[in-house]
Amino acid sequence: MHGSRSFHRAVGLAATLILTATPAAAADEATLNGGNAAWLLTATALVLFMTMPGLALFYGGLVRVKNVLSVLMQCLAIACVASLLWVIVGYSLAFGDGGGAQGWIGGLDKAFLAGITADSLTGDVPETVFVMFQMTFAIITPALIVGAYVERIRFQHVLLFSALWLLLVYVPVAHWVWGGGFLMSWGVFDFAGGLVVHATAGVSALVMAKMLGARRGFPRELTPPHNPGLTMIGAGMLWVGWYGFNAGSALAANGSAGMAMLVTHTSAVVAALTWMAIEWLKFGKPSLVGAVTGLVAGLATVTPASGFIGPVGGLVFGVAGGAVCYFAVGLVKARLKIDDSLDVFAVHGVGGVLGVVLTAFFAVPALGGLKDVAIGEQLLLQVLGAAIVVAWSAGASIVLIVITRSVAGLRVEPDAETEGLDLTAHGERSYNP
Amino acid sequence: MHGSRSFHRAVGLAATLILTATPAAAADEATLNGGNAAWLLTATALVLFMTMPGLALFYGGLVRVKNVLSVLMQCLAIACVASLLWVIVGYSLAFGDGGGAQGWIGGLDKAFLAGITADSLTGDVPETVFVMFQMTFAIITPALIVGAYVERIRFQHVLLFSALWLLLVYVPVAHWVWGGGFLMSWGVFDFAGGLVVHATAGVSALVMAKMLGARRGFPRELTPPHNPGLTMIGAGMLWVGWYGFNAGSALAANGSAGMAMLVTHTSAVVAALTWMAIEWLKFGKPSLVGAVTGLVAGLATVTPASGFIGPVGGLVFGVAGGAVCYFAVGLVKARLKIDDSLDVFAVHGVGGVLGVVLTAFFAVPALGGLKDVAIGEQLLLQVLGAAIVVAWSAGASIVLIVITRSVAGLRVEPDAETEGLDLTAHGERSYNP
Amino acid sequence: MHGSRSFHRAVGLAATLILTATPAAAADEATLNGGNAAWLLTATALVLFMTMPGLALFYGGLVRVKNVLSVLMQCLAIACVASLLWVIVGYSLAFGDGGGAQGWIGGLDKAFLAGITADSLTGDVPETVFVMFQMTFAIITPALIVGAYVERIRFQHVLLFSALWLLLVYVPVAHWVWGGGFLMSWGVFDFAGGLVVHATAGVSALVMAKMLGARRGFPRELTPPHNPGLTMIGAGMLWVGWYGFNAGSALAANGSAGMAMLVTHTSAVVAALTWMAIEWLKFGKPSLVGAVTGLVAGLATVTPASGFIGPVGGLVFGVAGGAVCYFAVGLVKARLKIDDSLDVFAVHGVGGVLGVVLTAFFAVPALGGLKDVAIGEQLLLQVLGAAIVVAWSAGASIVLIVITRSVAGLRVEPDAETEGLDLTAHGERSYNP
Amino acid sequence: MKFVIAIIKPFKLDEVRDALTSLGVQGLTATEVKGFGRQKGQTEIYRGAEYEVSFVPKVKIEIAVADELLERVLEAIEEKAKTGKIGDGKIFVLDLEQVVRIRTGEKGNQAL
């Protein structure tokens, strides 16, 4: 179905640059581009900032006061574990040379970053910087899942699950889409991680929430987000950091990065306004928590498309992302009755997949996009790519949770849940006047 | 009065670069400079960070606990609306080709960013990045005005007023000063927005505060800022972000940017120390809220001059900005009895205009500056430019508020004001233990 | 003992670049590198962000609620005073030409930044940017000491002590190690400030804590950190900012910067995990405050080595930094019974010196490093360098405190300490509901 | 002596205090509390989920008064705290057996 034509199709700047980094191709032409390196160094800092402290605060403000520190701790610990694994094998499996298995997974040639020196290049940027930039993606993706299991999960399980999930879900999918794997060969478009980041995390979050069960008292007895202001600070940081996420994915300080920043920003603000408008119509008041949720939905939705579409695409992605994710939130909570506590699936899973599909349309020049493809064919590719990633994420997560829950226990005791994880899991209290 | 000599005078790096971007001039010479693009991408992120969440927190900490979320929401909503308008017509009207009306306003040729591709350049940076960088200025300027109307304004009015104000005040003034309009032709110096940003926002804030009326119980029954720590976090973010604001306005990663950063920083710290010293002498204690207000005053004051002066200029701007704004705060509140609640006029309006005027002196090489102009003539230009911008901002704001208050209502009901805007306008509470 | 061989030894990229900036050497070759300039501008913003508001929040969360604002104020005031002094004489004494005394101290030729224009270069970056980048180091170093004296010191004393300490300790040590002084000539390795920043601040903190005496009720009656979440926000900012600190110290956007970022990050996460593991084993629970303390310990430890070691070095530095600093904390508090309140010595002093010593091993290629030196010889140099800096910091601090305490008084009155410094020194309260 | 406990709307605190002061009351103690009564809390909506907030912020003031001042104190609170809208609150009067001023050791009416 995906013959040689799509196999050889150009797959976006990111892909090209990575390909040129393979020994043979890069040897003759690659020299360091200082401007690109400067921007990628910066983008790396911005993406780390998204998780630490951005996402941690975004999530921390939404839970009850007795679980704030546990959320911060989960994000921090995941960042540490994911970074360590990335250095040890993650980067190598995602971006190393997989030899015969290259379609499925990279190799172990770069385990412990072997052979990577200060002089190594990926395209025209230092490979060290590329390793770091990609690491920040490997940090935030499992951290996104935190939103599904807050307020009731065992900390041991967070660590074990996140570590295995990184290796079993994130790393392979990153390889498939960006590291030279089969989805990349097919020509599936995913500029900055609609599939690799948002779909994997969103789908696994739903699986986790279902298998873990709802929080005690869900939905009737829960209290409102304890500190919407904290959530808004986190959202601001996510927003700024997302510039690095999407515009950094151009791996260059050029117009492609600029356009990615522009459409990212446009989608974000339009999605926030869309969410606000829906709430205003339905409840008579737009809420801050709603507006920032819309903002994040707009950011997640545009992520896969950010390097391929133009400003008008950005507007459309914003409206779509804001509205669809809004209704997805209600669907999961009210219909499916799954306590995906902070709506990871509805915002990231749905937003990411939606964006991947919409990309097929708005990437074409007729709709302001930058890629010369046939909508129909590309749509098939995008849908197929999304289906595979969703299926893999769901399947692997189920298997993983079945295993990890027998090893590390899934849920804390009811008493500990009542008392709150801050005290029972970490021995700390979030506020001591 | 300003004959051909001043008409043709060089008007600073920013201007030059923009001019070279006009089709004819740019065609032959412009190629992408990666270093400059990298810095401008970064600066854009920094300036967004100033508003989201910097300014929001700075303001949020100063209000009463029942209005915190409403302030965050106002800043966020303004950021969204301004961004959207910028994409639709703002950028085009400010920086597009105005044809015969170019002295007054740009054209609609770039509405919806038509014709801007990933390859378009402004000077030697991608035009997409220039669009984004300028957008962050268009975001923060109406957001600055929030400080004048907190705790009592209708949210509908915030949206409507900010949208119209952006088009009627910000966009034209940006065009006059930076986009090829008449103030730019005359040679008025305003490197990073003493007029375009601070004077417009500050003056309009005063008008708004006056027309809206004081908060109930002003001044006797108000309570102190509910969370000075939040204000200080916001100030730190504003400070860091201001590096992008001023040094980014060089539109290049060079010594001009470096010098702008240096004088910006110098003015900020000296102004903070000045404010501290005055409080210490007057009240026996320097306060944190005072110190950070001084800091922001120093930053606002040096903004118009930041690309034109040297380190010694930075020291003088700091002392002047800190001291003059200090006394302006007292003047507005105690003498004029206008409840410009968070001192937008005294800090930004006064600081911005003061800086514009002082620029005439310290831009000359004799006083460490970088511009080869005659002080007297330049002073006239600066004063005239300031007068025009102040008059326009005041006049247009009055007209706007008269209109918008009949359409969207200005103030919330007394009961809602007593209850707080968080609950009544957004249905949320800032802290739920 | 350190003959001509080590005198002429290459001393790392930072040193080389600085050397080339001396008039004679630089004249012919230096031209602006935009990519490097872009990254250094960014790194400067990142390092300012570490103090404002990063460190301020990190420390602010650890104190009692009645002293939060005083901690923020101390950090802010130090930032202002240090910046001002840096412009006036600090930069010149650290990096100016010391003539015959160059081994010991720079000259006054660049006082008030005389002669530095927008065109001046340091290596291939604008000297203005270099001045700013170095200034952010001069800001954070005295601010680190805040952790030793919180909750009981007079604000006057903070100002006076910090100002003099900057001139008497920071500036000379910066000159010795980075500015062409004798430690640089000997070839002591200190990439980003294990000696210049962490050892000086850590040792002086211990001296200060001892001479100032413990807080009333120490250790029995103290209450837990009032807001660990604030500390974690600060830690996240320190982490992100540290990318600028260490990778910025390459003074270039290249693989050296990339490698510095990589090893910095690796050491940080491993140290956080190490600290968590120790707490888990000892107390059955890992705490958030512990984890972020470990993180900072890992960052401090790797700082001197960050430009010289490889990924494996990063792993080892992390384990060592996390574990050694953990036990140092206990040692100082429980054994020495010194109320170094926020563990500045144990984390920064011990971490910094440990890192300087370990650098001798892991800088060599056999252990993944980038420097071609003999371990034994380099170890001697590192130990000697550390000993000299430690001794100078301790001695100078003792003398300084003896003087400043007679001029500005060391401690607040017992009643003020009980009441809290927020109200008594600044007339503000951190939270007014 | 009597121990008066009044639950009032938070923004009425200053007015009530001023009225009491002018009656000669020298001290009182205020506490932030959450009230449950006929006045219902707002329904808050976050991401579509409704949270019924049944408690409303109130301020409790406690005042120890001499018997002869009681009536005027009750009247003053009633008058100043009243908005006429639901949720204005309640006043409770308990008997107070003894009072001690810690600083001086004074007892009874002296200590008020």
Next chain:
Amino acid sequence: MKFVIAIIKPFKLDEVRDALTSLGVQGLTATEVKGFGRQKGQTEIYRGAEYEVSFVPKVKIEIAVADELLERVLEAIEEKAKTGKIGDGKIFVLDLEQVVRIRTGEKGNQAL
């Protein structure tokens, strides 16, 4: 009338309130307090230093009730607030001399 003060575990508040409401109690006032008793606070450890936290978060509820409702109120609180574990709390009953509803000026049982 009686003035009932109950100190309970915070997460029992909603259950107790519901039980009281179904008895006909129309209002009550809740306050966050810190309790000291047989139940010991957790020891918190920060950077190796141990902090003994002797106070435990509790909620205090105050309910003014008519005499005839007292017994049932006490039973309801006892039943709902009980977990059987240490720290369940206490109920205190004081005599209540007078009640005023501020909004209407009603007094006594009417005002409850």
Next chain:
Amino acid sequence: MKFVIAIIKPFKLDEVRDALTSLGVQGLTATEVKGFGRQKGQTEIYRGAEYEVSFVPKVKIEIAVADELLERVLEAIEEKAKTGKIGDGKIFVLDLEQVVRIRTGEKGNQAL
């Protein structure tokens, strides 16, 4: 039994609690409150505007005690909470009719 309410300076809480414990008091409940009295709050100045803060942070402790312990409890609080400076606070004694320990259902002196 008596219900003792003491308003004290916040930093005296631990000392008072220790003293009461050594008298055999097994429990007490503490609340953060704001006091208004002879001691005036500091004037706070923000951006030149003066805010008169009339309330001062205090801690309220409530202790149910057996009659025979009352005197010693009062003395202990007085002694420990006293600094001799204005604002040391007050102790109020009310009659306590009944006590229930929720966990066990014990009543009266047993339940204290």
